[in-house]
Every structure is written in C-alpha cells, then in structure tokens.
Amino acid sequence: MLILGVLIPIVFGFVISLLITPEVRLSERLGLSYALGFGFLTLAMFFLNVIGIKFSLVNTTLLILAIIIVSLVYLKLRGRLRSSFISREAPLQKIKQNLASLSLFEKIILGLLVFFIFCNIAIALYWPVYWPDALTTYDFRAKLLAETKFIPDAASLPIAFSWIVFEYPPMTSLVHAWLYLWGWANPKIFYPLLLISLAILFYWSLRERSPRYHCFLFTLLLVTTGYIYTHATCAYANFPFAFYFGVGTIYFYRWMLTRKRGFLILGGILLGLASWVRGESELFFLGYLAILIFFSIRNRQFLAPFLFALPYFAIEPLWSAYRVHFLNFPPVSVLPGISGLLTLSQEFLNFSRWIKVTGFIWENVVVYFRLLFSLLILTTVLYAGEVRRHYFLLLILISDIVLFVVGSFVYSLLFPGKWEYVGGSSRRLFVICLPIIWYFIASITTKHGFSKTERVARS
Amino acid sequence: MKRWWQLSHSSSQLFVRIRFLAVIAGIVLLMATNNVVKVVKYDLSFLHFMLNNLTASYDEKMASKWGFYDFLKFVKDHTPPTALIVHPHPTGPWINLGHELLLQYFLYPRELEQGPPGGVGRSWMLTHTLVAWGEGKTQDKRRYGWPKFPVNVRKFYHMPSKRIFFLDELGVISGDRKELLTSSGTLSDNYMSSSEKEIDHHRIVELDGRSLEHLELTYTQNTYDYWTKEVDFSLTPDALIQVKVKASAKHSINLIVEVEYQNGRIAIFASLPNRKMDSWELLSIGELYSKAKGYAQLKGWDSREMKITRAGVNTGLPLPMPYLEKYGVIELERGQEREMPDKRVDHSPLLLSQGDFYRVKDKLEEAKMNYELAAKLYPASIWAHYRLGDIYREKNEPLKAIAHYEKTIELQPDISWFHFALGEVYREENKIEVAKGYYTRALELDPENHSAKLVLEAISKKG
Numbered sequence: 045m046l047i048l049g050v051l052i053p054i055v056f057g058f059v060i061s062l063l064i065t066p067e068v069r070l071s072e073r074l075g076l077s078y079a080l081g082f083g084f085l086t087l088a089m090f091f092l093n094v095i096g097i098k099f100s101l102v103n104t105t106l107l108i109l110a111i112i113i114v115s116l117v118y119l120k121l122r123g124r125l126r127s128s129f130i131s132r133e134a135p136l137q138k139i140k141q142n143l144a145s146l147s148l149f150e151k152i153i154l155g156l157l158v159f160f161i162f163c164n165i166a167i168a169l170y171w172p173v174y175w176p177d178a179l180t181t182y183d184f185r186a187k188l189l190a191e192t193k194f195i196p197d198a199a200s201l202p203i204a205f206s207w208i209v210f211e212y213p214p215m216t217s218l219v220h221a222w223l224y225l226w227g228w229a230n231p232k233i234f235y236p237l238l239l240i241s242l243a244i245l246f247y248w249s250l251r252e253r254s255p256r257y258h259c260f261l262f263t264l265l266l267v268t269t270g271y272i273y274t275h276a277t278c279a280y281a282n283f284p285f286a287f288y289f290g291v292g293t294i295y296f297y298r299w300m301l302t303r304k305r306g307f308l309i310l311g312g313i314l315l316g317l318a319s320w321v322r323g324e325s326e327l328f329f330l331g332y333l334a335i336l337i338f339f340s341i342r343n344r345q346f347l348a349p350f351l352f353a354l355p356y357f358a359i360e361p362l363w364s365a366y367r368v369h370f371l372n373f374p375p376v377s378v379l380p381g382i383s384g385l386l387t388l389s390q391e392f393l394n395f396s397r398w399i400k401v402t403g404f405i406w407e408n409v410v411v412y413f414r415l416l417f418s419l420l421i422l423t424t425v426l427y428a429g430e431v432r433r434h435y436f437l438l439l440i441l442i443s444d445i446v447l448f449v450v451g452s453f454v455y456s457l458l459f460p461g462k463w464e465y466v467g468g469s470s471r472r473l474f475v476i477c478l479p480i481i482w483y484f485i486a487s488i489t490t491k492h493g494f495s496k497t498e499r500v501a502r503s
Numbered sequence: 504m505k506r507w508w509q510l511s512h513s514s515s516q517l518f519v520r521i522r523f524l525a526v527i528a529g530i531v532l533l534m535a536t537n538n539v540v541k542v543v544k545y546d547l548s549f550l551h552f553m554l555n556n557l558t559a560s561y562d563e564k565m566a567s568k569w570g571f572y573d574f575l576k577f578v579k580d581h582t583p584p585t586a587l588i589v590h591p592h593p594t595g596p597w598i599n600l601g602h603e604l605l606l607q608y609f610l611y612p613r614e615l616e617q618g619p620p621g622g623v624g625r626s627w628m629l630t631h632t633l634v635a636w637g638e639g640k641t642q643d644k645r646r647y648g649w650p651k652f653p654v655n656v657r658k659f660y661h662m663p664s665k666r667i668f669f670l671d672e673l674g675v676i677s678g679d680r681k682e683l684l685t686s687s688g689t690l691s692d693n694y695m696s697s698s699e700k701e702i703d704h705h706r707i708v709e710l711d712g713r714s715l716e717h718l719e720l721t722y723t724q725n726t727y728d729y730w731t732k733e734v735d736f737s738l739t740p741d742a743l744i745q746v747k748v749k750a751s752a753k754h755s756i757n758l759i760v761e762v763e764y765q766n767g768r769i770a771i772f773a774s775l776p777n778r779k780m781d782s783w784e785l786l787s788i789g790e791l792y793s794k795a796k797g798y799a800q801l802k803g804w805d806s807r808e809m810k811i812t813r814a815g816v817n818t819g820l821p822l823p824m825p826y827l828e829k830y831g832v833i834e835l836e837r838g839q840e841r842e843m844p845d846k847r848v849d850h851s852p853l854l855l856s857q858g859d860f861y862r863v864k865d866k867l868e869e870a871k872m873n874y875e876l877a878a879k880l881y882p883a884s885i886w887a888h889y890r891l892g893d894i895y896r897e898k899n900e901p902l903k904a905i906a907h908y909e910k911t912i913e914l915q916p917d918i919s920w921f922h923f924a925l926g927e928v929y930r931e932e933n934k935i936e937v938a939k940g941y942y943t944r945a946l947e948l949d950p951e952n953h954s955a956k957l958v959l960e961a962i963s964k965k966g
Contacts (some may be wrong), residue, residue: 157540163546170553172561174568180604184611202614204603229561261531268538415534422530426522487525501765 057081065306596637
C-alpha cells in the first residue's frame with residue numbers, strides 16, 4: 045500500500061508528460077513524471093478542496109484516475125499513444141550494455157552518484173522530520189491537512205499563528221499529507237526521490253550535446269553541492285523550490301536551443317510549480333519573460349511568451365487568492381505592488397543602501413559559494429567563445445543574479461529591521477541558482493565529440 | 504581575414520587542451536573532490552547514530568535531535584488533548600521551550616498560551632502550566648527555572664526524579680513507653696499516598712553496625728507519600744516522635760504521626776522538612792500533645808484519650824517551588840470536580856488542596872479555614888502561609904498578611920516571589936522604602952523577576 049503513495053503520482057506524471065512533450069527518453073520521462081506527478085497531484089488535491097470536496101485517498105485517487113483515463117483516450121485519439129517511448133530492447137539488457145560501455149572514470153563517477161543517492165535515501169528515510177522550520181510550518185500543516193483533508197478546516201483549527209503556518213504555498217505540505225494518508229510514517233521519501241529526478245533530468249539535459257563523462261561529472265557536482273544534497277534529506281521547501289525552478293529554467297533554455305514546444309510549456313509549468321512550493325519566484329519569472337520576449341522578437345516566435353506565461357500564471361496566483369478568499373487571511377505578496385514600488389522607487393537611488401545590500405549578499409552568499417563563483421568567472425573568461433553560443437543561458441543566469449540582488453534590496457526596504465539577520469534564508473534562496481550555474485558551466489565547458497569508449501560503444 | 508588576436512590552428516588546439524586540463528581535469532575534479540568530502544562528512548554525522556541504533560524508535564531519534572523531546576512527550580502523556588497550556592516566553596534559556604510554533608508541533612492538539620512576563624491571554628481557560636528549567640550555558644543559575652510565580656497546583660507531574668533516603672532511629676516516646684520502629688521491619692507504603700512512583704529499592708541495610716532503612720524512589724508526581732508503621736500509644740503531654748534521616752535532596756522528607764481522636768477522626772501531624780542534603784539530621788515532632796489538643800479545639804472535637812496510631816515519614820514532600828524539579832507540567836486547580844477524600848483523615852496536603860479549591864471558587868472563608876488547619880498540622884507549609892497572606896491581603900488585613908508572608912520567607916528565604924509579595928503589601932501600606940528593600944531582594948534572588956523590575960522602575964520614576 046505504501047508504494048502506491050509514490051507510484052500513483054508517478055503514473056499520473058507520466059501521462060501528463062506524454063500530453064506535454066512526446067520527445068523525451070524514457071529515463072528522462074520518468075524523472076519528469078515524478079516531478080510533474082507530485083506537482084499535479086497536489087494541485088488536484090487543492091482543486092478538490094476548492095469545489096468543497098475533501099481530498100481523501102478515495103476522492104483524490106478517483107480524480108487522478110479519471111484524469112489519467114481521459115488523457116490516455118485523448119492521446120490514443122491523437123495517435124500519440126505509441127509504445128515508442130518504451131525501448132524495444134529489454135530494459136535490463138540495455139542497462140547491461142550501457143554499463144559495459146562505461147569507461148573507468150565514468151564508472152567511478154556513476155558509482156559515487158549511486159552511493160551518495162543511496163546514502164541520501166537512507167538518511168532521509170531513517171530520520172523523521174526534525175529541522176525546525178520543517179516541523180513548525182510544512183510538516184505541522186501537513187499533519188493538520190491529513191487530519192482534516194480540507195484546507196479551510198485545517199486553517200480554522202485553534203492553532204497559534206495560523207496565518208504563518210498557512211502563509212507559504214502548500215505543495216510540500218500536501219505531498220506530506222498525501223504520503224501520511226497512504227500510511228507513510230516519514231514523508232521525507234519525497235525529497236531524495238526528487239534528488240534522483242534532478243540528477244536524471246540534469247544529466248539528460250546536458251547529454252544532448254555533451255560527452256557522457258562530462259554529464260556524469262557535472263551531475264555528480266550538482267548532486268553533491270552542499271545545499272542541494274543536505275536539503276534533500278530534510279523537509280525544507282528550499283530544495284523542491286530549487287528543483288522546480290532550476291529544472292524549469294533548464295527546459296526553458298532547452299526550448300531556446302531546440303524549439304521543441306513541449307520544453308517551453310514544461311518550463312512554464314515547472315516554474316509555476318516552483319511558485320506552488322515557495323512564493324519568491326515571481327520576480328525571477330518576470331526576468332525570464334523579458335528575456336523570452338526579446339528572444340521571441342529576434343526569432344519571430346511570437347506565441348512563445350504566451351505558451352510560457354500561461355501555465356505559470358495559471359498556477360502562481362492560486363494560493364494567494366485562496367488564502368484571501370477561502371481562508372480569509374490577509375494577502376501576502378513578495379512584491380510590494382505598484383503603489384508600494386512607487387513609494388520605494390525613491391529609495392532606489394539610495395546608494396549607501398545598495399552597498400549595504402551587496403555587502404550582505406557578498407558575505408552571506410558569494411563568500412559561502414566562493415568556489416562555485418570562482419569557477420563560474422574563470423570558465424566564463426576561459427570559454428568566452430563557447431559562452432557566445434550560450435548567450436541566452438548567460439542572460440538567464442545574469443537575470444537571476446541581478447534580480448536576486450534587486451529582490452534583496454526590495455526586501456531590505458520592506459523589512460528594515462529584519463533583513464540583515466536572514467543571511468541563512470538568503471543563502472537558501474540562492475540555491476535556486478545552483479542548478480542553473482552548474483548547467484551553464486557544464487554547457488560552456490563541454491568538449492564536443494565523444495569519449496573513446498563511447499565511440500567504441502556507438503560503433 | 505585573420506585578426507591579430509586569433510591563434511593559429513595548432514596554437515588554438517594547444518590552448519583548448521591546456522584549458523581542458525586546467526578547468527575540467529584540474530578545478531572541476533578538485534571541486535568534485537571537495538564536494539564529495541563534505542558530503543561524506545555530512546553522511547557520517549548521521550550514519551554513526553544510524554548504524555549504532557538501527558532499530559531506534561521515532562521517539563529515540565527525535566530525542567537525539569531535540570534535547571527536550573522526552574520532556575514534551577512527557578507533557579503530552581500527562582495532559583489531555585483538550586488542555587490549554589501556558590508556557591514561558593521564548594527568551595533567554597527558553598528560546599526553544601518558549602517557541603510556540605515548535606511547542607505546537609510536539610503538543611498538538613493541546614493549545615498554548617504565552618505566560619508572564621507579557622500577560623496571559625485566556626487566563627480563565629488555562630488548564631496547565633509548563634514547568635521548564637531552561638536550556639543553554641548561562642553561568643548565572645538564578646536565571647533558570649520557570650514559572651517563578653505562584654501557581655494554583657492541583658497536580659504536578661514532573662520528569663522522573665530520584666530520591667534516596669536512609670532512615671534510622673524512628674521512634675515514639677510517650678509516657679513510660681518507648682518504641683524504636685526501625686528495628687522491627689520496614690515501613691509500609693500502602694497507607695496514604697498521592698503520588699506516582701517507582702520503588703527502586705526498599706530494604707534494610709547495615710552501615711557501621713547499624714540497621715538502616717534504605718529507600719530509593721523515583722517520583723513523577725508527589726503531593727504526599729506516607730510510609731508508616733502502625734503503633735498503639737496513648738498520647739501523653741511528653742510524647743516525642745523522632746527520626747534520623749539522610750536524604751539526597753533538601754526539603755524532600757518529613758516526619759509524620761497519626762493521632763486518632765475519641766470520635767474516630769484522625770489528624771496527621773508533620774515535622775519540619777529536612778534542611779540538608781546527604782547528611783544525617785534529626786527530624787522530630789515535639790509538643791505533639793498540645794498541637795493535637797489545639798487542633799481538636801479548632802475542629803470542635805473531644806481531645807480526651809487521644810492515641811498515636813501510626814508513625815512514619817512522608818517521602819513525597821513536594822519541593823518548595825515546582826521549577827526546582829526542573830521539568831514538568833502542572834495541572835491547575837480550577838475548581839474542577841474532585842474525588843471525595845477520606846473525610847475521617849485530616850492532613851496538610853489535603854487541606855491545602857481544599858483551600859486552593861475554595862479559593863478559585865471565591866469562597867475565601869472556607870479557603871482560609873482550610874489553609875489555617877493545614878498550617879496547624881504542618882507548620883512548615885509555606886504554601887498554606889503564602890495563601891493565607893494572599894487572602895488577608897485581599898481582605899485588606901495587611902498586618903496578618905505581613906505575618907504570613909514573613910513566615911513563608913522564614914521557611915524559604917530563597918524564593919524571590921515571597922519577597923516580592925511582601926514588598927507589595929508594604930507598598931500598598933505606603934511604606935515605600937521597606938517595600939523597595941523587598942523588591943530589591945526579590946531581584947537579587949531572581950534577576951528575571953520582571954514584576955519586581957517594573958515596580959522598582961515605577962518607584963524610582965516617582966522619585
């Protein structure tokens with residue numbers, strides 16, 4: 045029974061991925077299925093509540109099954125339901141072949157990856173949720189949700205600081221609640237599986253144009269990056285946020301490279317799901333939208349901004365609107381609104397504040413990730429020629445970093461007495477940029493062609 | 504056309520190779536090693552415990568991460584789900600234990616209210632009070648312990664605390680008769696008790712050629728716990744009961760004696776508590792005859808032919824303030840329904856609790872009477888005196904209030920709140936300088952006594 049709690053969302057995500065993008069490999073699709081499955085599952089639970097139905101196991105499973113069946117019928121009618129997404133060769137045979145073709149270096153890297161992911165799963169499954177914010181906000185809310193199966197009922201329980209408990213978007217709490225309903229004592233299984241999904245999606249995103257050893261090496265670097273690895277063993281929302289944001293950005297960029305429409309929609313959906321995990325994605329998304337509009341005009345892809353923005357804006361405002369209209373909590377917005385911005389705009393010329401804020405980011409973010417930043421600068425300089433080929437990826441990265449600074453500046457204006465004390469939170473937010481930075485470095489440093497063993501295998 | 508900065512093909516190949524070696528084979532692999540080392544360190548920090556405790560329960564795992572987990576589990580086990588619990592402010596040693604969101608996770612569905620300083624919301628609905636010593640490494644021990652203000656205790660459950668006692672020469676002398684009770688077998692605990700305990704050891708031990716009664720008890724609740732032996736003595740004016748005790752904690756044991764009156768009613772008289780730790784001291788009840796007679800007069804009983812029917816010790820004597828037990832939860836007296844006590848037996852803990860019951864019911868006369876009787880049976884009952892002080896203050900009889908508060912200070916000079924209470928009476932009497940002295944002493948004993956701080960500030964502002 046426990047395994048169904050994980051399998052049902054994967055099947056759900058698999059079907060959704062088929063609807064969105066038919067052009068990916070099976071392993072990549074499985075990675076996507078996991079991420080999309082849990083994302084859409086929680087949206088389904090949420091919408092059941094919106095129409096006044098409790099998200100009990102039966103109700104939610106029935107709704108998901110109905111969506112799966114309708115989707116499969118649609119795919120069949122459109123002739124997109126082929127067995128081509130499953131390899132004709134026996135999967136085990138294929139895995140054996142692939143393993144045999146690995147070089148020693150690749151085997152070592154793959155071995156390390158498997159070892160660390162195994163450790164990550166063991167740690168996550170062994171230890172219950174115990175990190176402070178994970179307890180007090182996400183998991184506590186999940187327990188209330190599992191108990192009531194109805195968000196308004198959970199929010200109206202006589203608990204302290206309910207407006208804080210119900211402030212953040214609900215995705216990870218709904219995931220916990222779903223797993224609790226299926227009998228999982230520890231809902232943290234979600235996080236290491238998401239790490240595996242990240243590794244798979246990152247690997248295949250690079251693999252399109254990089255040799256295998258290169259993809260393995262950078263996947264290992266991403267997976268073992270402190271904040272990614274450690275946060276995949278706790279139940280904070282930062283890692284899922286970084287996952288959806290980072291992978292969404294990569295698919296957004298992959299659309300720029302391949303023009304496969306599914307990737308653009310995936311980018312929008314995954315970024316939308318990032319906003320379903322935490323509420324800080326708006327500013328960054330606006331940056332992406334600006335880049336996309338520039339790209340679309342240059343490449344005469346006028347429909348693209350709509351395809352990208354539509355899924356994002358279909359998901360992003362859901363929670364804040366629900367909080368206000370269904371839960372009667374005061375609105376929470378990371379952005380101060382137009383009037384607020386006008387008031388704050390005078391402060392934008394306050395250079396001493398800019399210096400303070402950049403000093404704060406330097407101390408808390410840049411110094412902490414100094415090795416990564418050094419590598420980023422060094423590779424950008426040494427691989428200047430390749431950077432030109434990934435001009436838009438660089439633009440995306442610059443937009444993220446600049447908007448991170450601007451966001452911190454706005455935050456300092458909104459919370460004058462508090463902002464200097466949230467260095468840790470600032471660092472955790474920056475984790476969303478890590479997959480993108482690694483993807484950028486991996487993309488520009490890639491040696492075109494294939495390794496010797498790979499050439500042999502391919503021949 | 505080739506530009507001046509463009510390299511020749513062979514130079515370009517060389518640059519690509521050097522760059523590859525420097526960046527990929529060098530820095531990236533170095534970073535990968537750095538990451539791997541850090542991740543291995545992180546894993547090891549968890550795996551060590553995991554491998555040593557493969558089958559650890561949820562509670563054991565949480566307790567290894569949250570030092571106070573066992574305490575909060577204890578609180579959960581000793582409070583109903585409907586409880587409304589007051590807890591300390593999230594400052595100083597209570598930064599975690601006062602953190603409402605954190606407490607909420609562990610204690611849900613129990614509701615929480617932040618306690619003083621800062622006032623208590625829904626005070627009329629409170630059912631329980633957390634007792635928390637506090638965490639951290641503050642050198643000044645005076646800063647620890649919450650609550651340091653009086654609480655209407657109905658029952659106080661605390662984390663298991665062990666008490667070790669040695670008893671010697673428990674004897675009754677009355678008239679011509681003298682009986683040494685410790686020489687005729689051990690005391691029995693099946694008489695009267697309001698406690699939850701584990702008896703770790705109860706035996707006779709030989710020490711320096713003497714036979715001593717050795718008791719090791721672990722309490723989680725101890726309002727009183729009488730260990731007695733039946734005797735049969737006529738109570739004469741020269742009656743003396745005494746025992747030699749050695750206890751592991753101060754104020755943890757006292758001597759008790761049961762007196763039966765002609766009408767069949769019983770009163771249990773108690774000695775002062777032990778004042779020392781880990782050293783022998785003599786506890787005795789002198790002038791029992793006149794005390795018993797006086798009590799009979801108060802109750803309107805016949806004081807002829809009084810008998811001593813039991814003697815022993817109370818090993819469940821509560822510490823002077825709950826916070827001295829460090830961690831626990833108090834069930835508050837709110838006038839809720841109570842079990843009918845054995846009306847035949849009067850003893851101080853019962854009368855004190857009846858006094859508290861009437862007090863919250865606003866029946867001050869009944870409360871006062873019960874407190875006075877409690878103080879008669881156990882003259883060292885600090886709470887009977889303190890409550891009497893409160894009642895006389897409410898009744899605007901400052902002299903009597905002062906007398907009782909002074910008695911509490913005499914009995915327990917180290918409790919900050921008692922000095923504060925006395926200061927309050929003097930302030931109401933406009934004896935500001937005297938009051939200031941008491942407030943200052945209260946602050947010396949407890950630098951976190953915000954009430955004393957506020958009043959002293961107000962006084963100094965007035966000039």
